[in-house]
Amino acid sequence: MAKWGQGDPRWIVEERADATNVNNWHWTERDATSWSKRKLKEVLEGLVVEGEAGRCEIGDLKHVEGEASCNSRKGKLIFFYEWNLRLSWKGTVKESGEKHKGSLEIPNLSEENEVDDTEINVSKKKGEGDVLKELMRTEGTTKVREALRDYLKALKTEFTLGMILPTKAAVGQELATERKPSGSPVQDSVTPQALDMVGVKIPTVRIHMREVFNSPADELYSIFTKKELVQKFSKCPAVIEAEKGGKLQMFEGCVSGEYTELVPSQRLVLKWRCRSWPEEHYATVALTFQDLAAQSELELECKGVPVSHEESTRQCWKKQYFEEIHLLLQQSKDNME
Numbered sequence: 595m596a597k598w599g600q601g602d603p604r605w606i607v608e609e610r611a612d613a614t615n616v617n618n619w620h621w622t623e624r625d626a627t628s629w630s631k632r633k634l635k636e637v638l639e640g641l642v643v644e645g646e647a648g649r650c651e652i653g654d655l656k657h658v659e660g661e662a663s664c665n666s667r668k669g670k671l672i673f674f675y676e677w678n679l680r681l682s683w684k685g686t687v688k689e690s691g692e693k694h695k696g697s698l699e700i701p702n703l704s705e706e707n708e709v710d711d712t713e714i715n716v717s718k719k720k721g722e723g724d725v726l727k728e729l730m731r732t733e734g735t736t737k738v739r740e741a742l743r744d745y746l747k748a749l750k751t752e753f754t755l756g757m758i759l760p761t762k763a764a765v766g767q768e769l770a771t772e773r774k775p776s777g778s779p780v781q782d783s784v785t786p787q788a789l790d791m792v793g794v795k796i797p798t799v800r801i802h803m804r805e806v807f808n809s810p811a812d813e814l815y816s817i818f819t820k821k822e823l824v825q826k827f828s829k830c831p832a833v834i835e836a837e838k839g840g841k842l843q844m845f846e847g848c849v850s851g852e853y854t855e856l857v858p859s860q861r862l863v864l865k866w867r868c869r870s871w872p873e874e875h876y877a878t879v880a881l882t883f884q885d886l887a888a889q890s891e892l893e894l895e896c897k898g899v900p901v902s903h904e905e906s907t908r909q910c911w912k913k914q915y916f917e918e919i920h921l922l923l924q925q926s927k928d929n930m931e
């Protein structure tokens with residue numbers, strides 16, 4: 595095989611631990627079905643549709659049948675997806691205050707059709723309230739199509755990160771390009787000068803984030819160390835062995851690692867990785883908890899994130915950790931009231 599600077603740059607040998615199927619040059623396939631079901635629920639459930647006739651809200655994704663996958667061949671990604679979806683909706687007529695329910699069906703969302711051409715059928719239970727059905731048929735289908743585009747965008751970006759690994763030329767170009775922090779400098783910042791080499795020889799970056807939660811530090815610490823709480827906010831079975839050297843596995847195996855340092859209510863250090871990262875490559879995650887009266891601040895420092903996974907890692911912590919923990923804390927507060 596070729597080495598760095600020799601032959602086809604897609605065949606990276608010296609910089610890979612296994613040196614097999616480099617850059618997914620051969621045919622590989624990745625099942626996106628389970629991930630897609632979660633993402634479709636995320637983008638569709640809770641959509642609000644408002645107009646002069648009244649207000650409607652899309653409820654549960656009651657039926658989801660189909661599959662999705664992503665294939666890689668010669669550095670190109672090929673997508674297959676076919677879904678039959680049915681959702682419930684409910685609404686209130688603005689003038690009369692009457693409440694009505696119905697359903698919305700998407701019989702064939704697939705790569706064969708553009709989203710704008712995808713069939714969306716709206717129905718309503720018997721009785722008055724056809725103005726709400728019309729609202730859902732017009733404004734509602736527009737919002738649903740936007741949500742479906744969000745799903746497809748995530749399928750082609752978020753889900754596929756790591757399937758096409760960076761070539762030597764791409765890595766060199768990325769390292770030579772000045773990269774600016776994204777988001778708020780307090781809540782979400784990236785240290786571009788923190789590039790280093792960790793684990794297998796790939797370029798990495800350090801991510802730094804801060805988030806304030808409506809809970810004391812000891813409660814927030816427990817959410818990261820108690821299995822039942824981790825499973826509540828992650829909405830998946832988890833392996834949580836909160837002791838030094840203890841194993842960590844979350845999100846159906848998409849995240850794994852181990853606990854390396856535990857200072858109750860103050861600090862956690864994890865050996866942490868995403869399944870899509872190069873094999874055996876781990877980042878070091880340090881979580882620092884600080885009390886702020888009735889609130890607490892969580893500081894996250896994640897060292898050793900592969901450059902090509904910087905954005906997806908940031909979104910993982912923001913969406914799958916922080917936002918879900920906020921929801922869990924709010925639900926706990928509502929239940930107490």
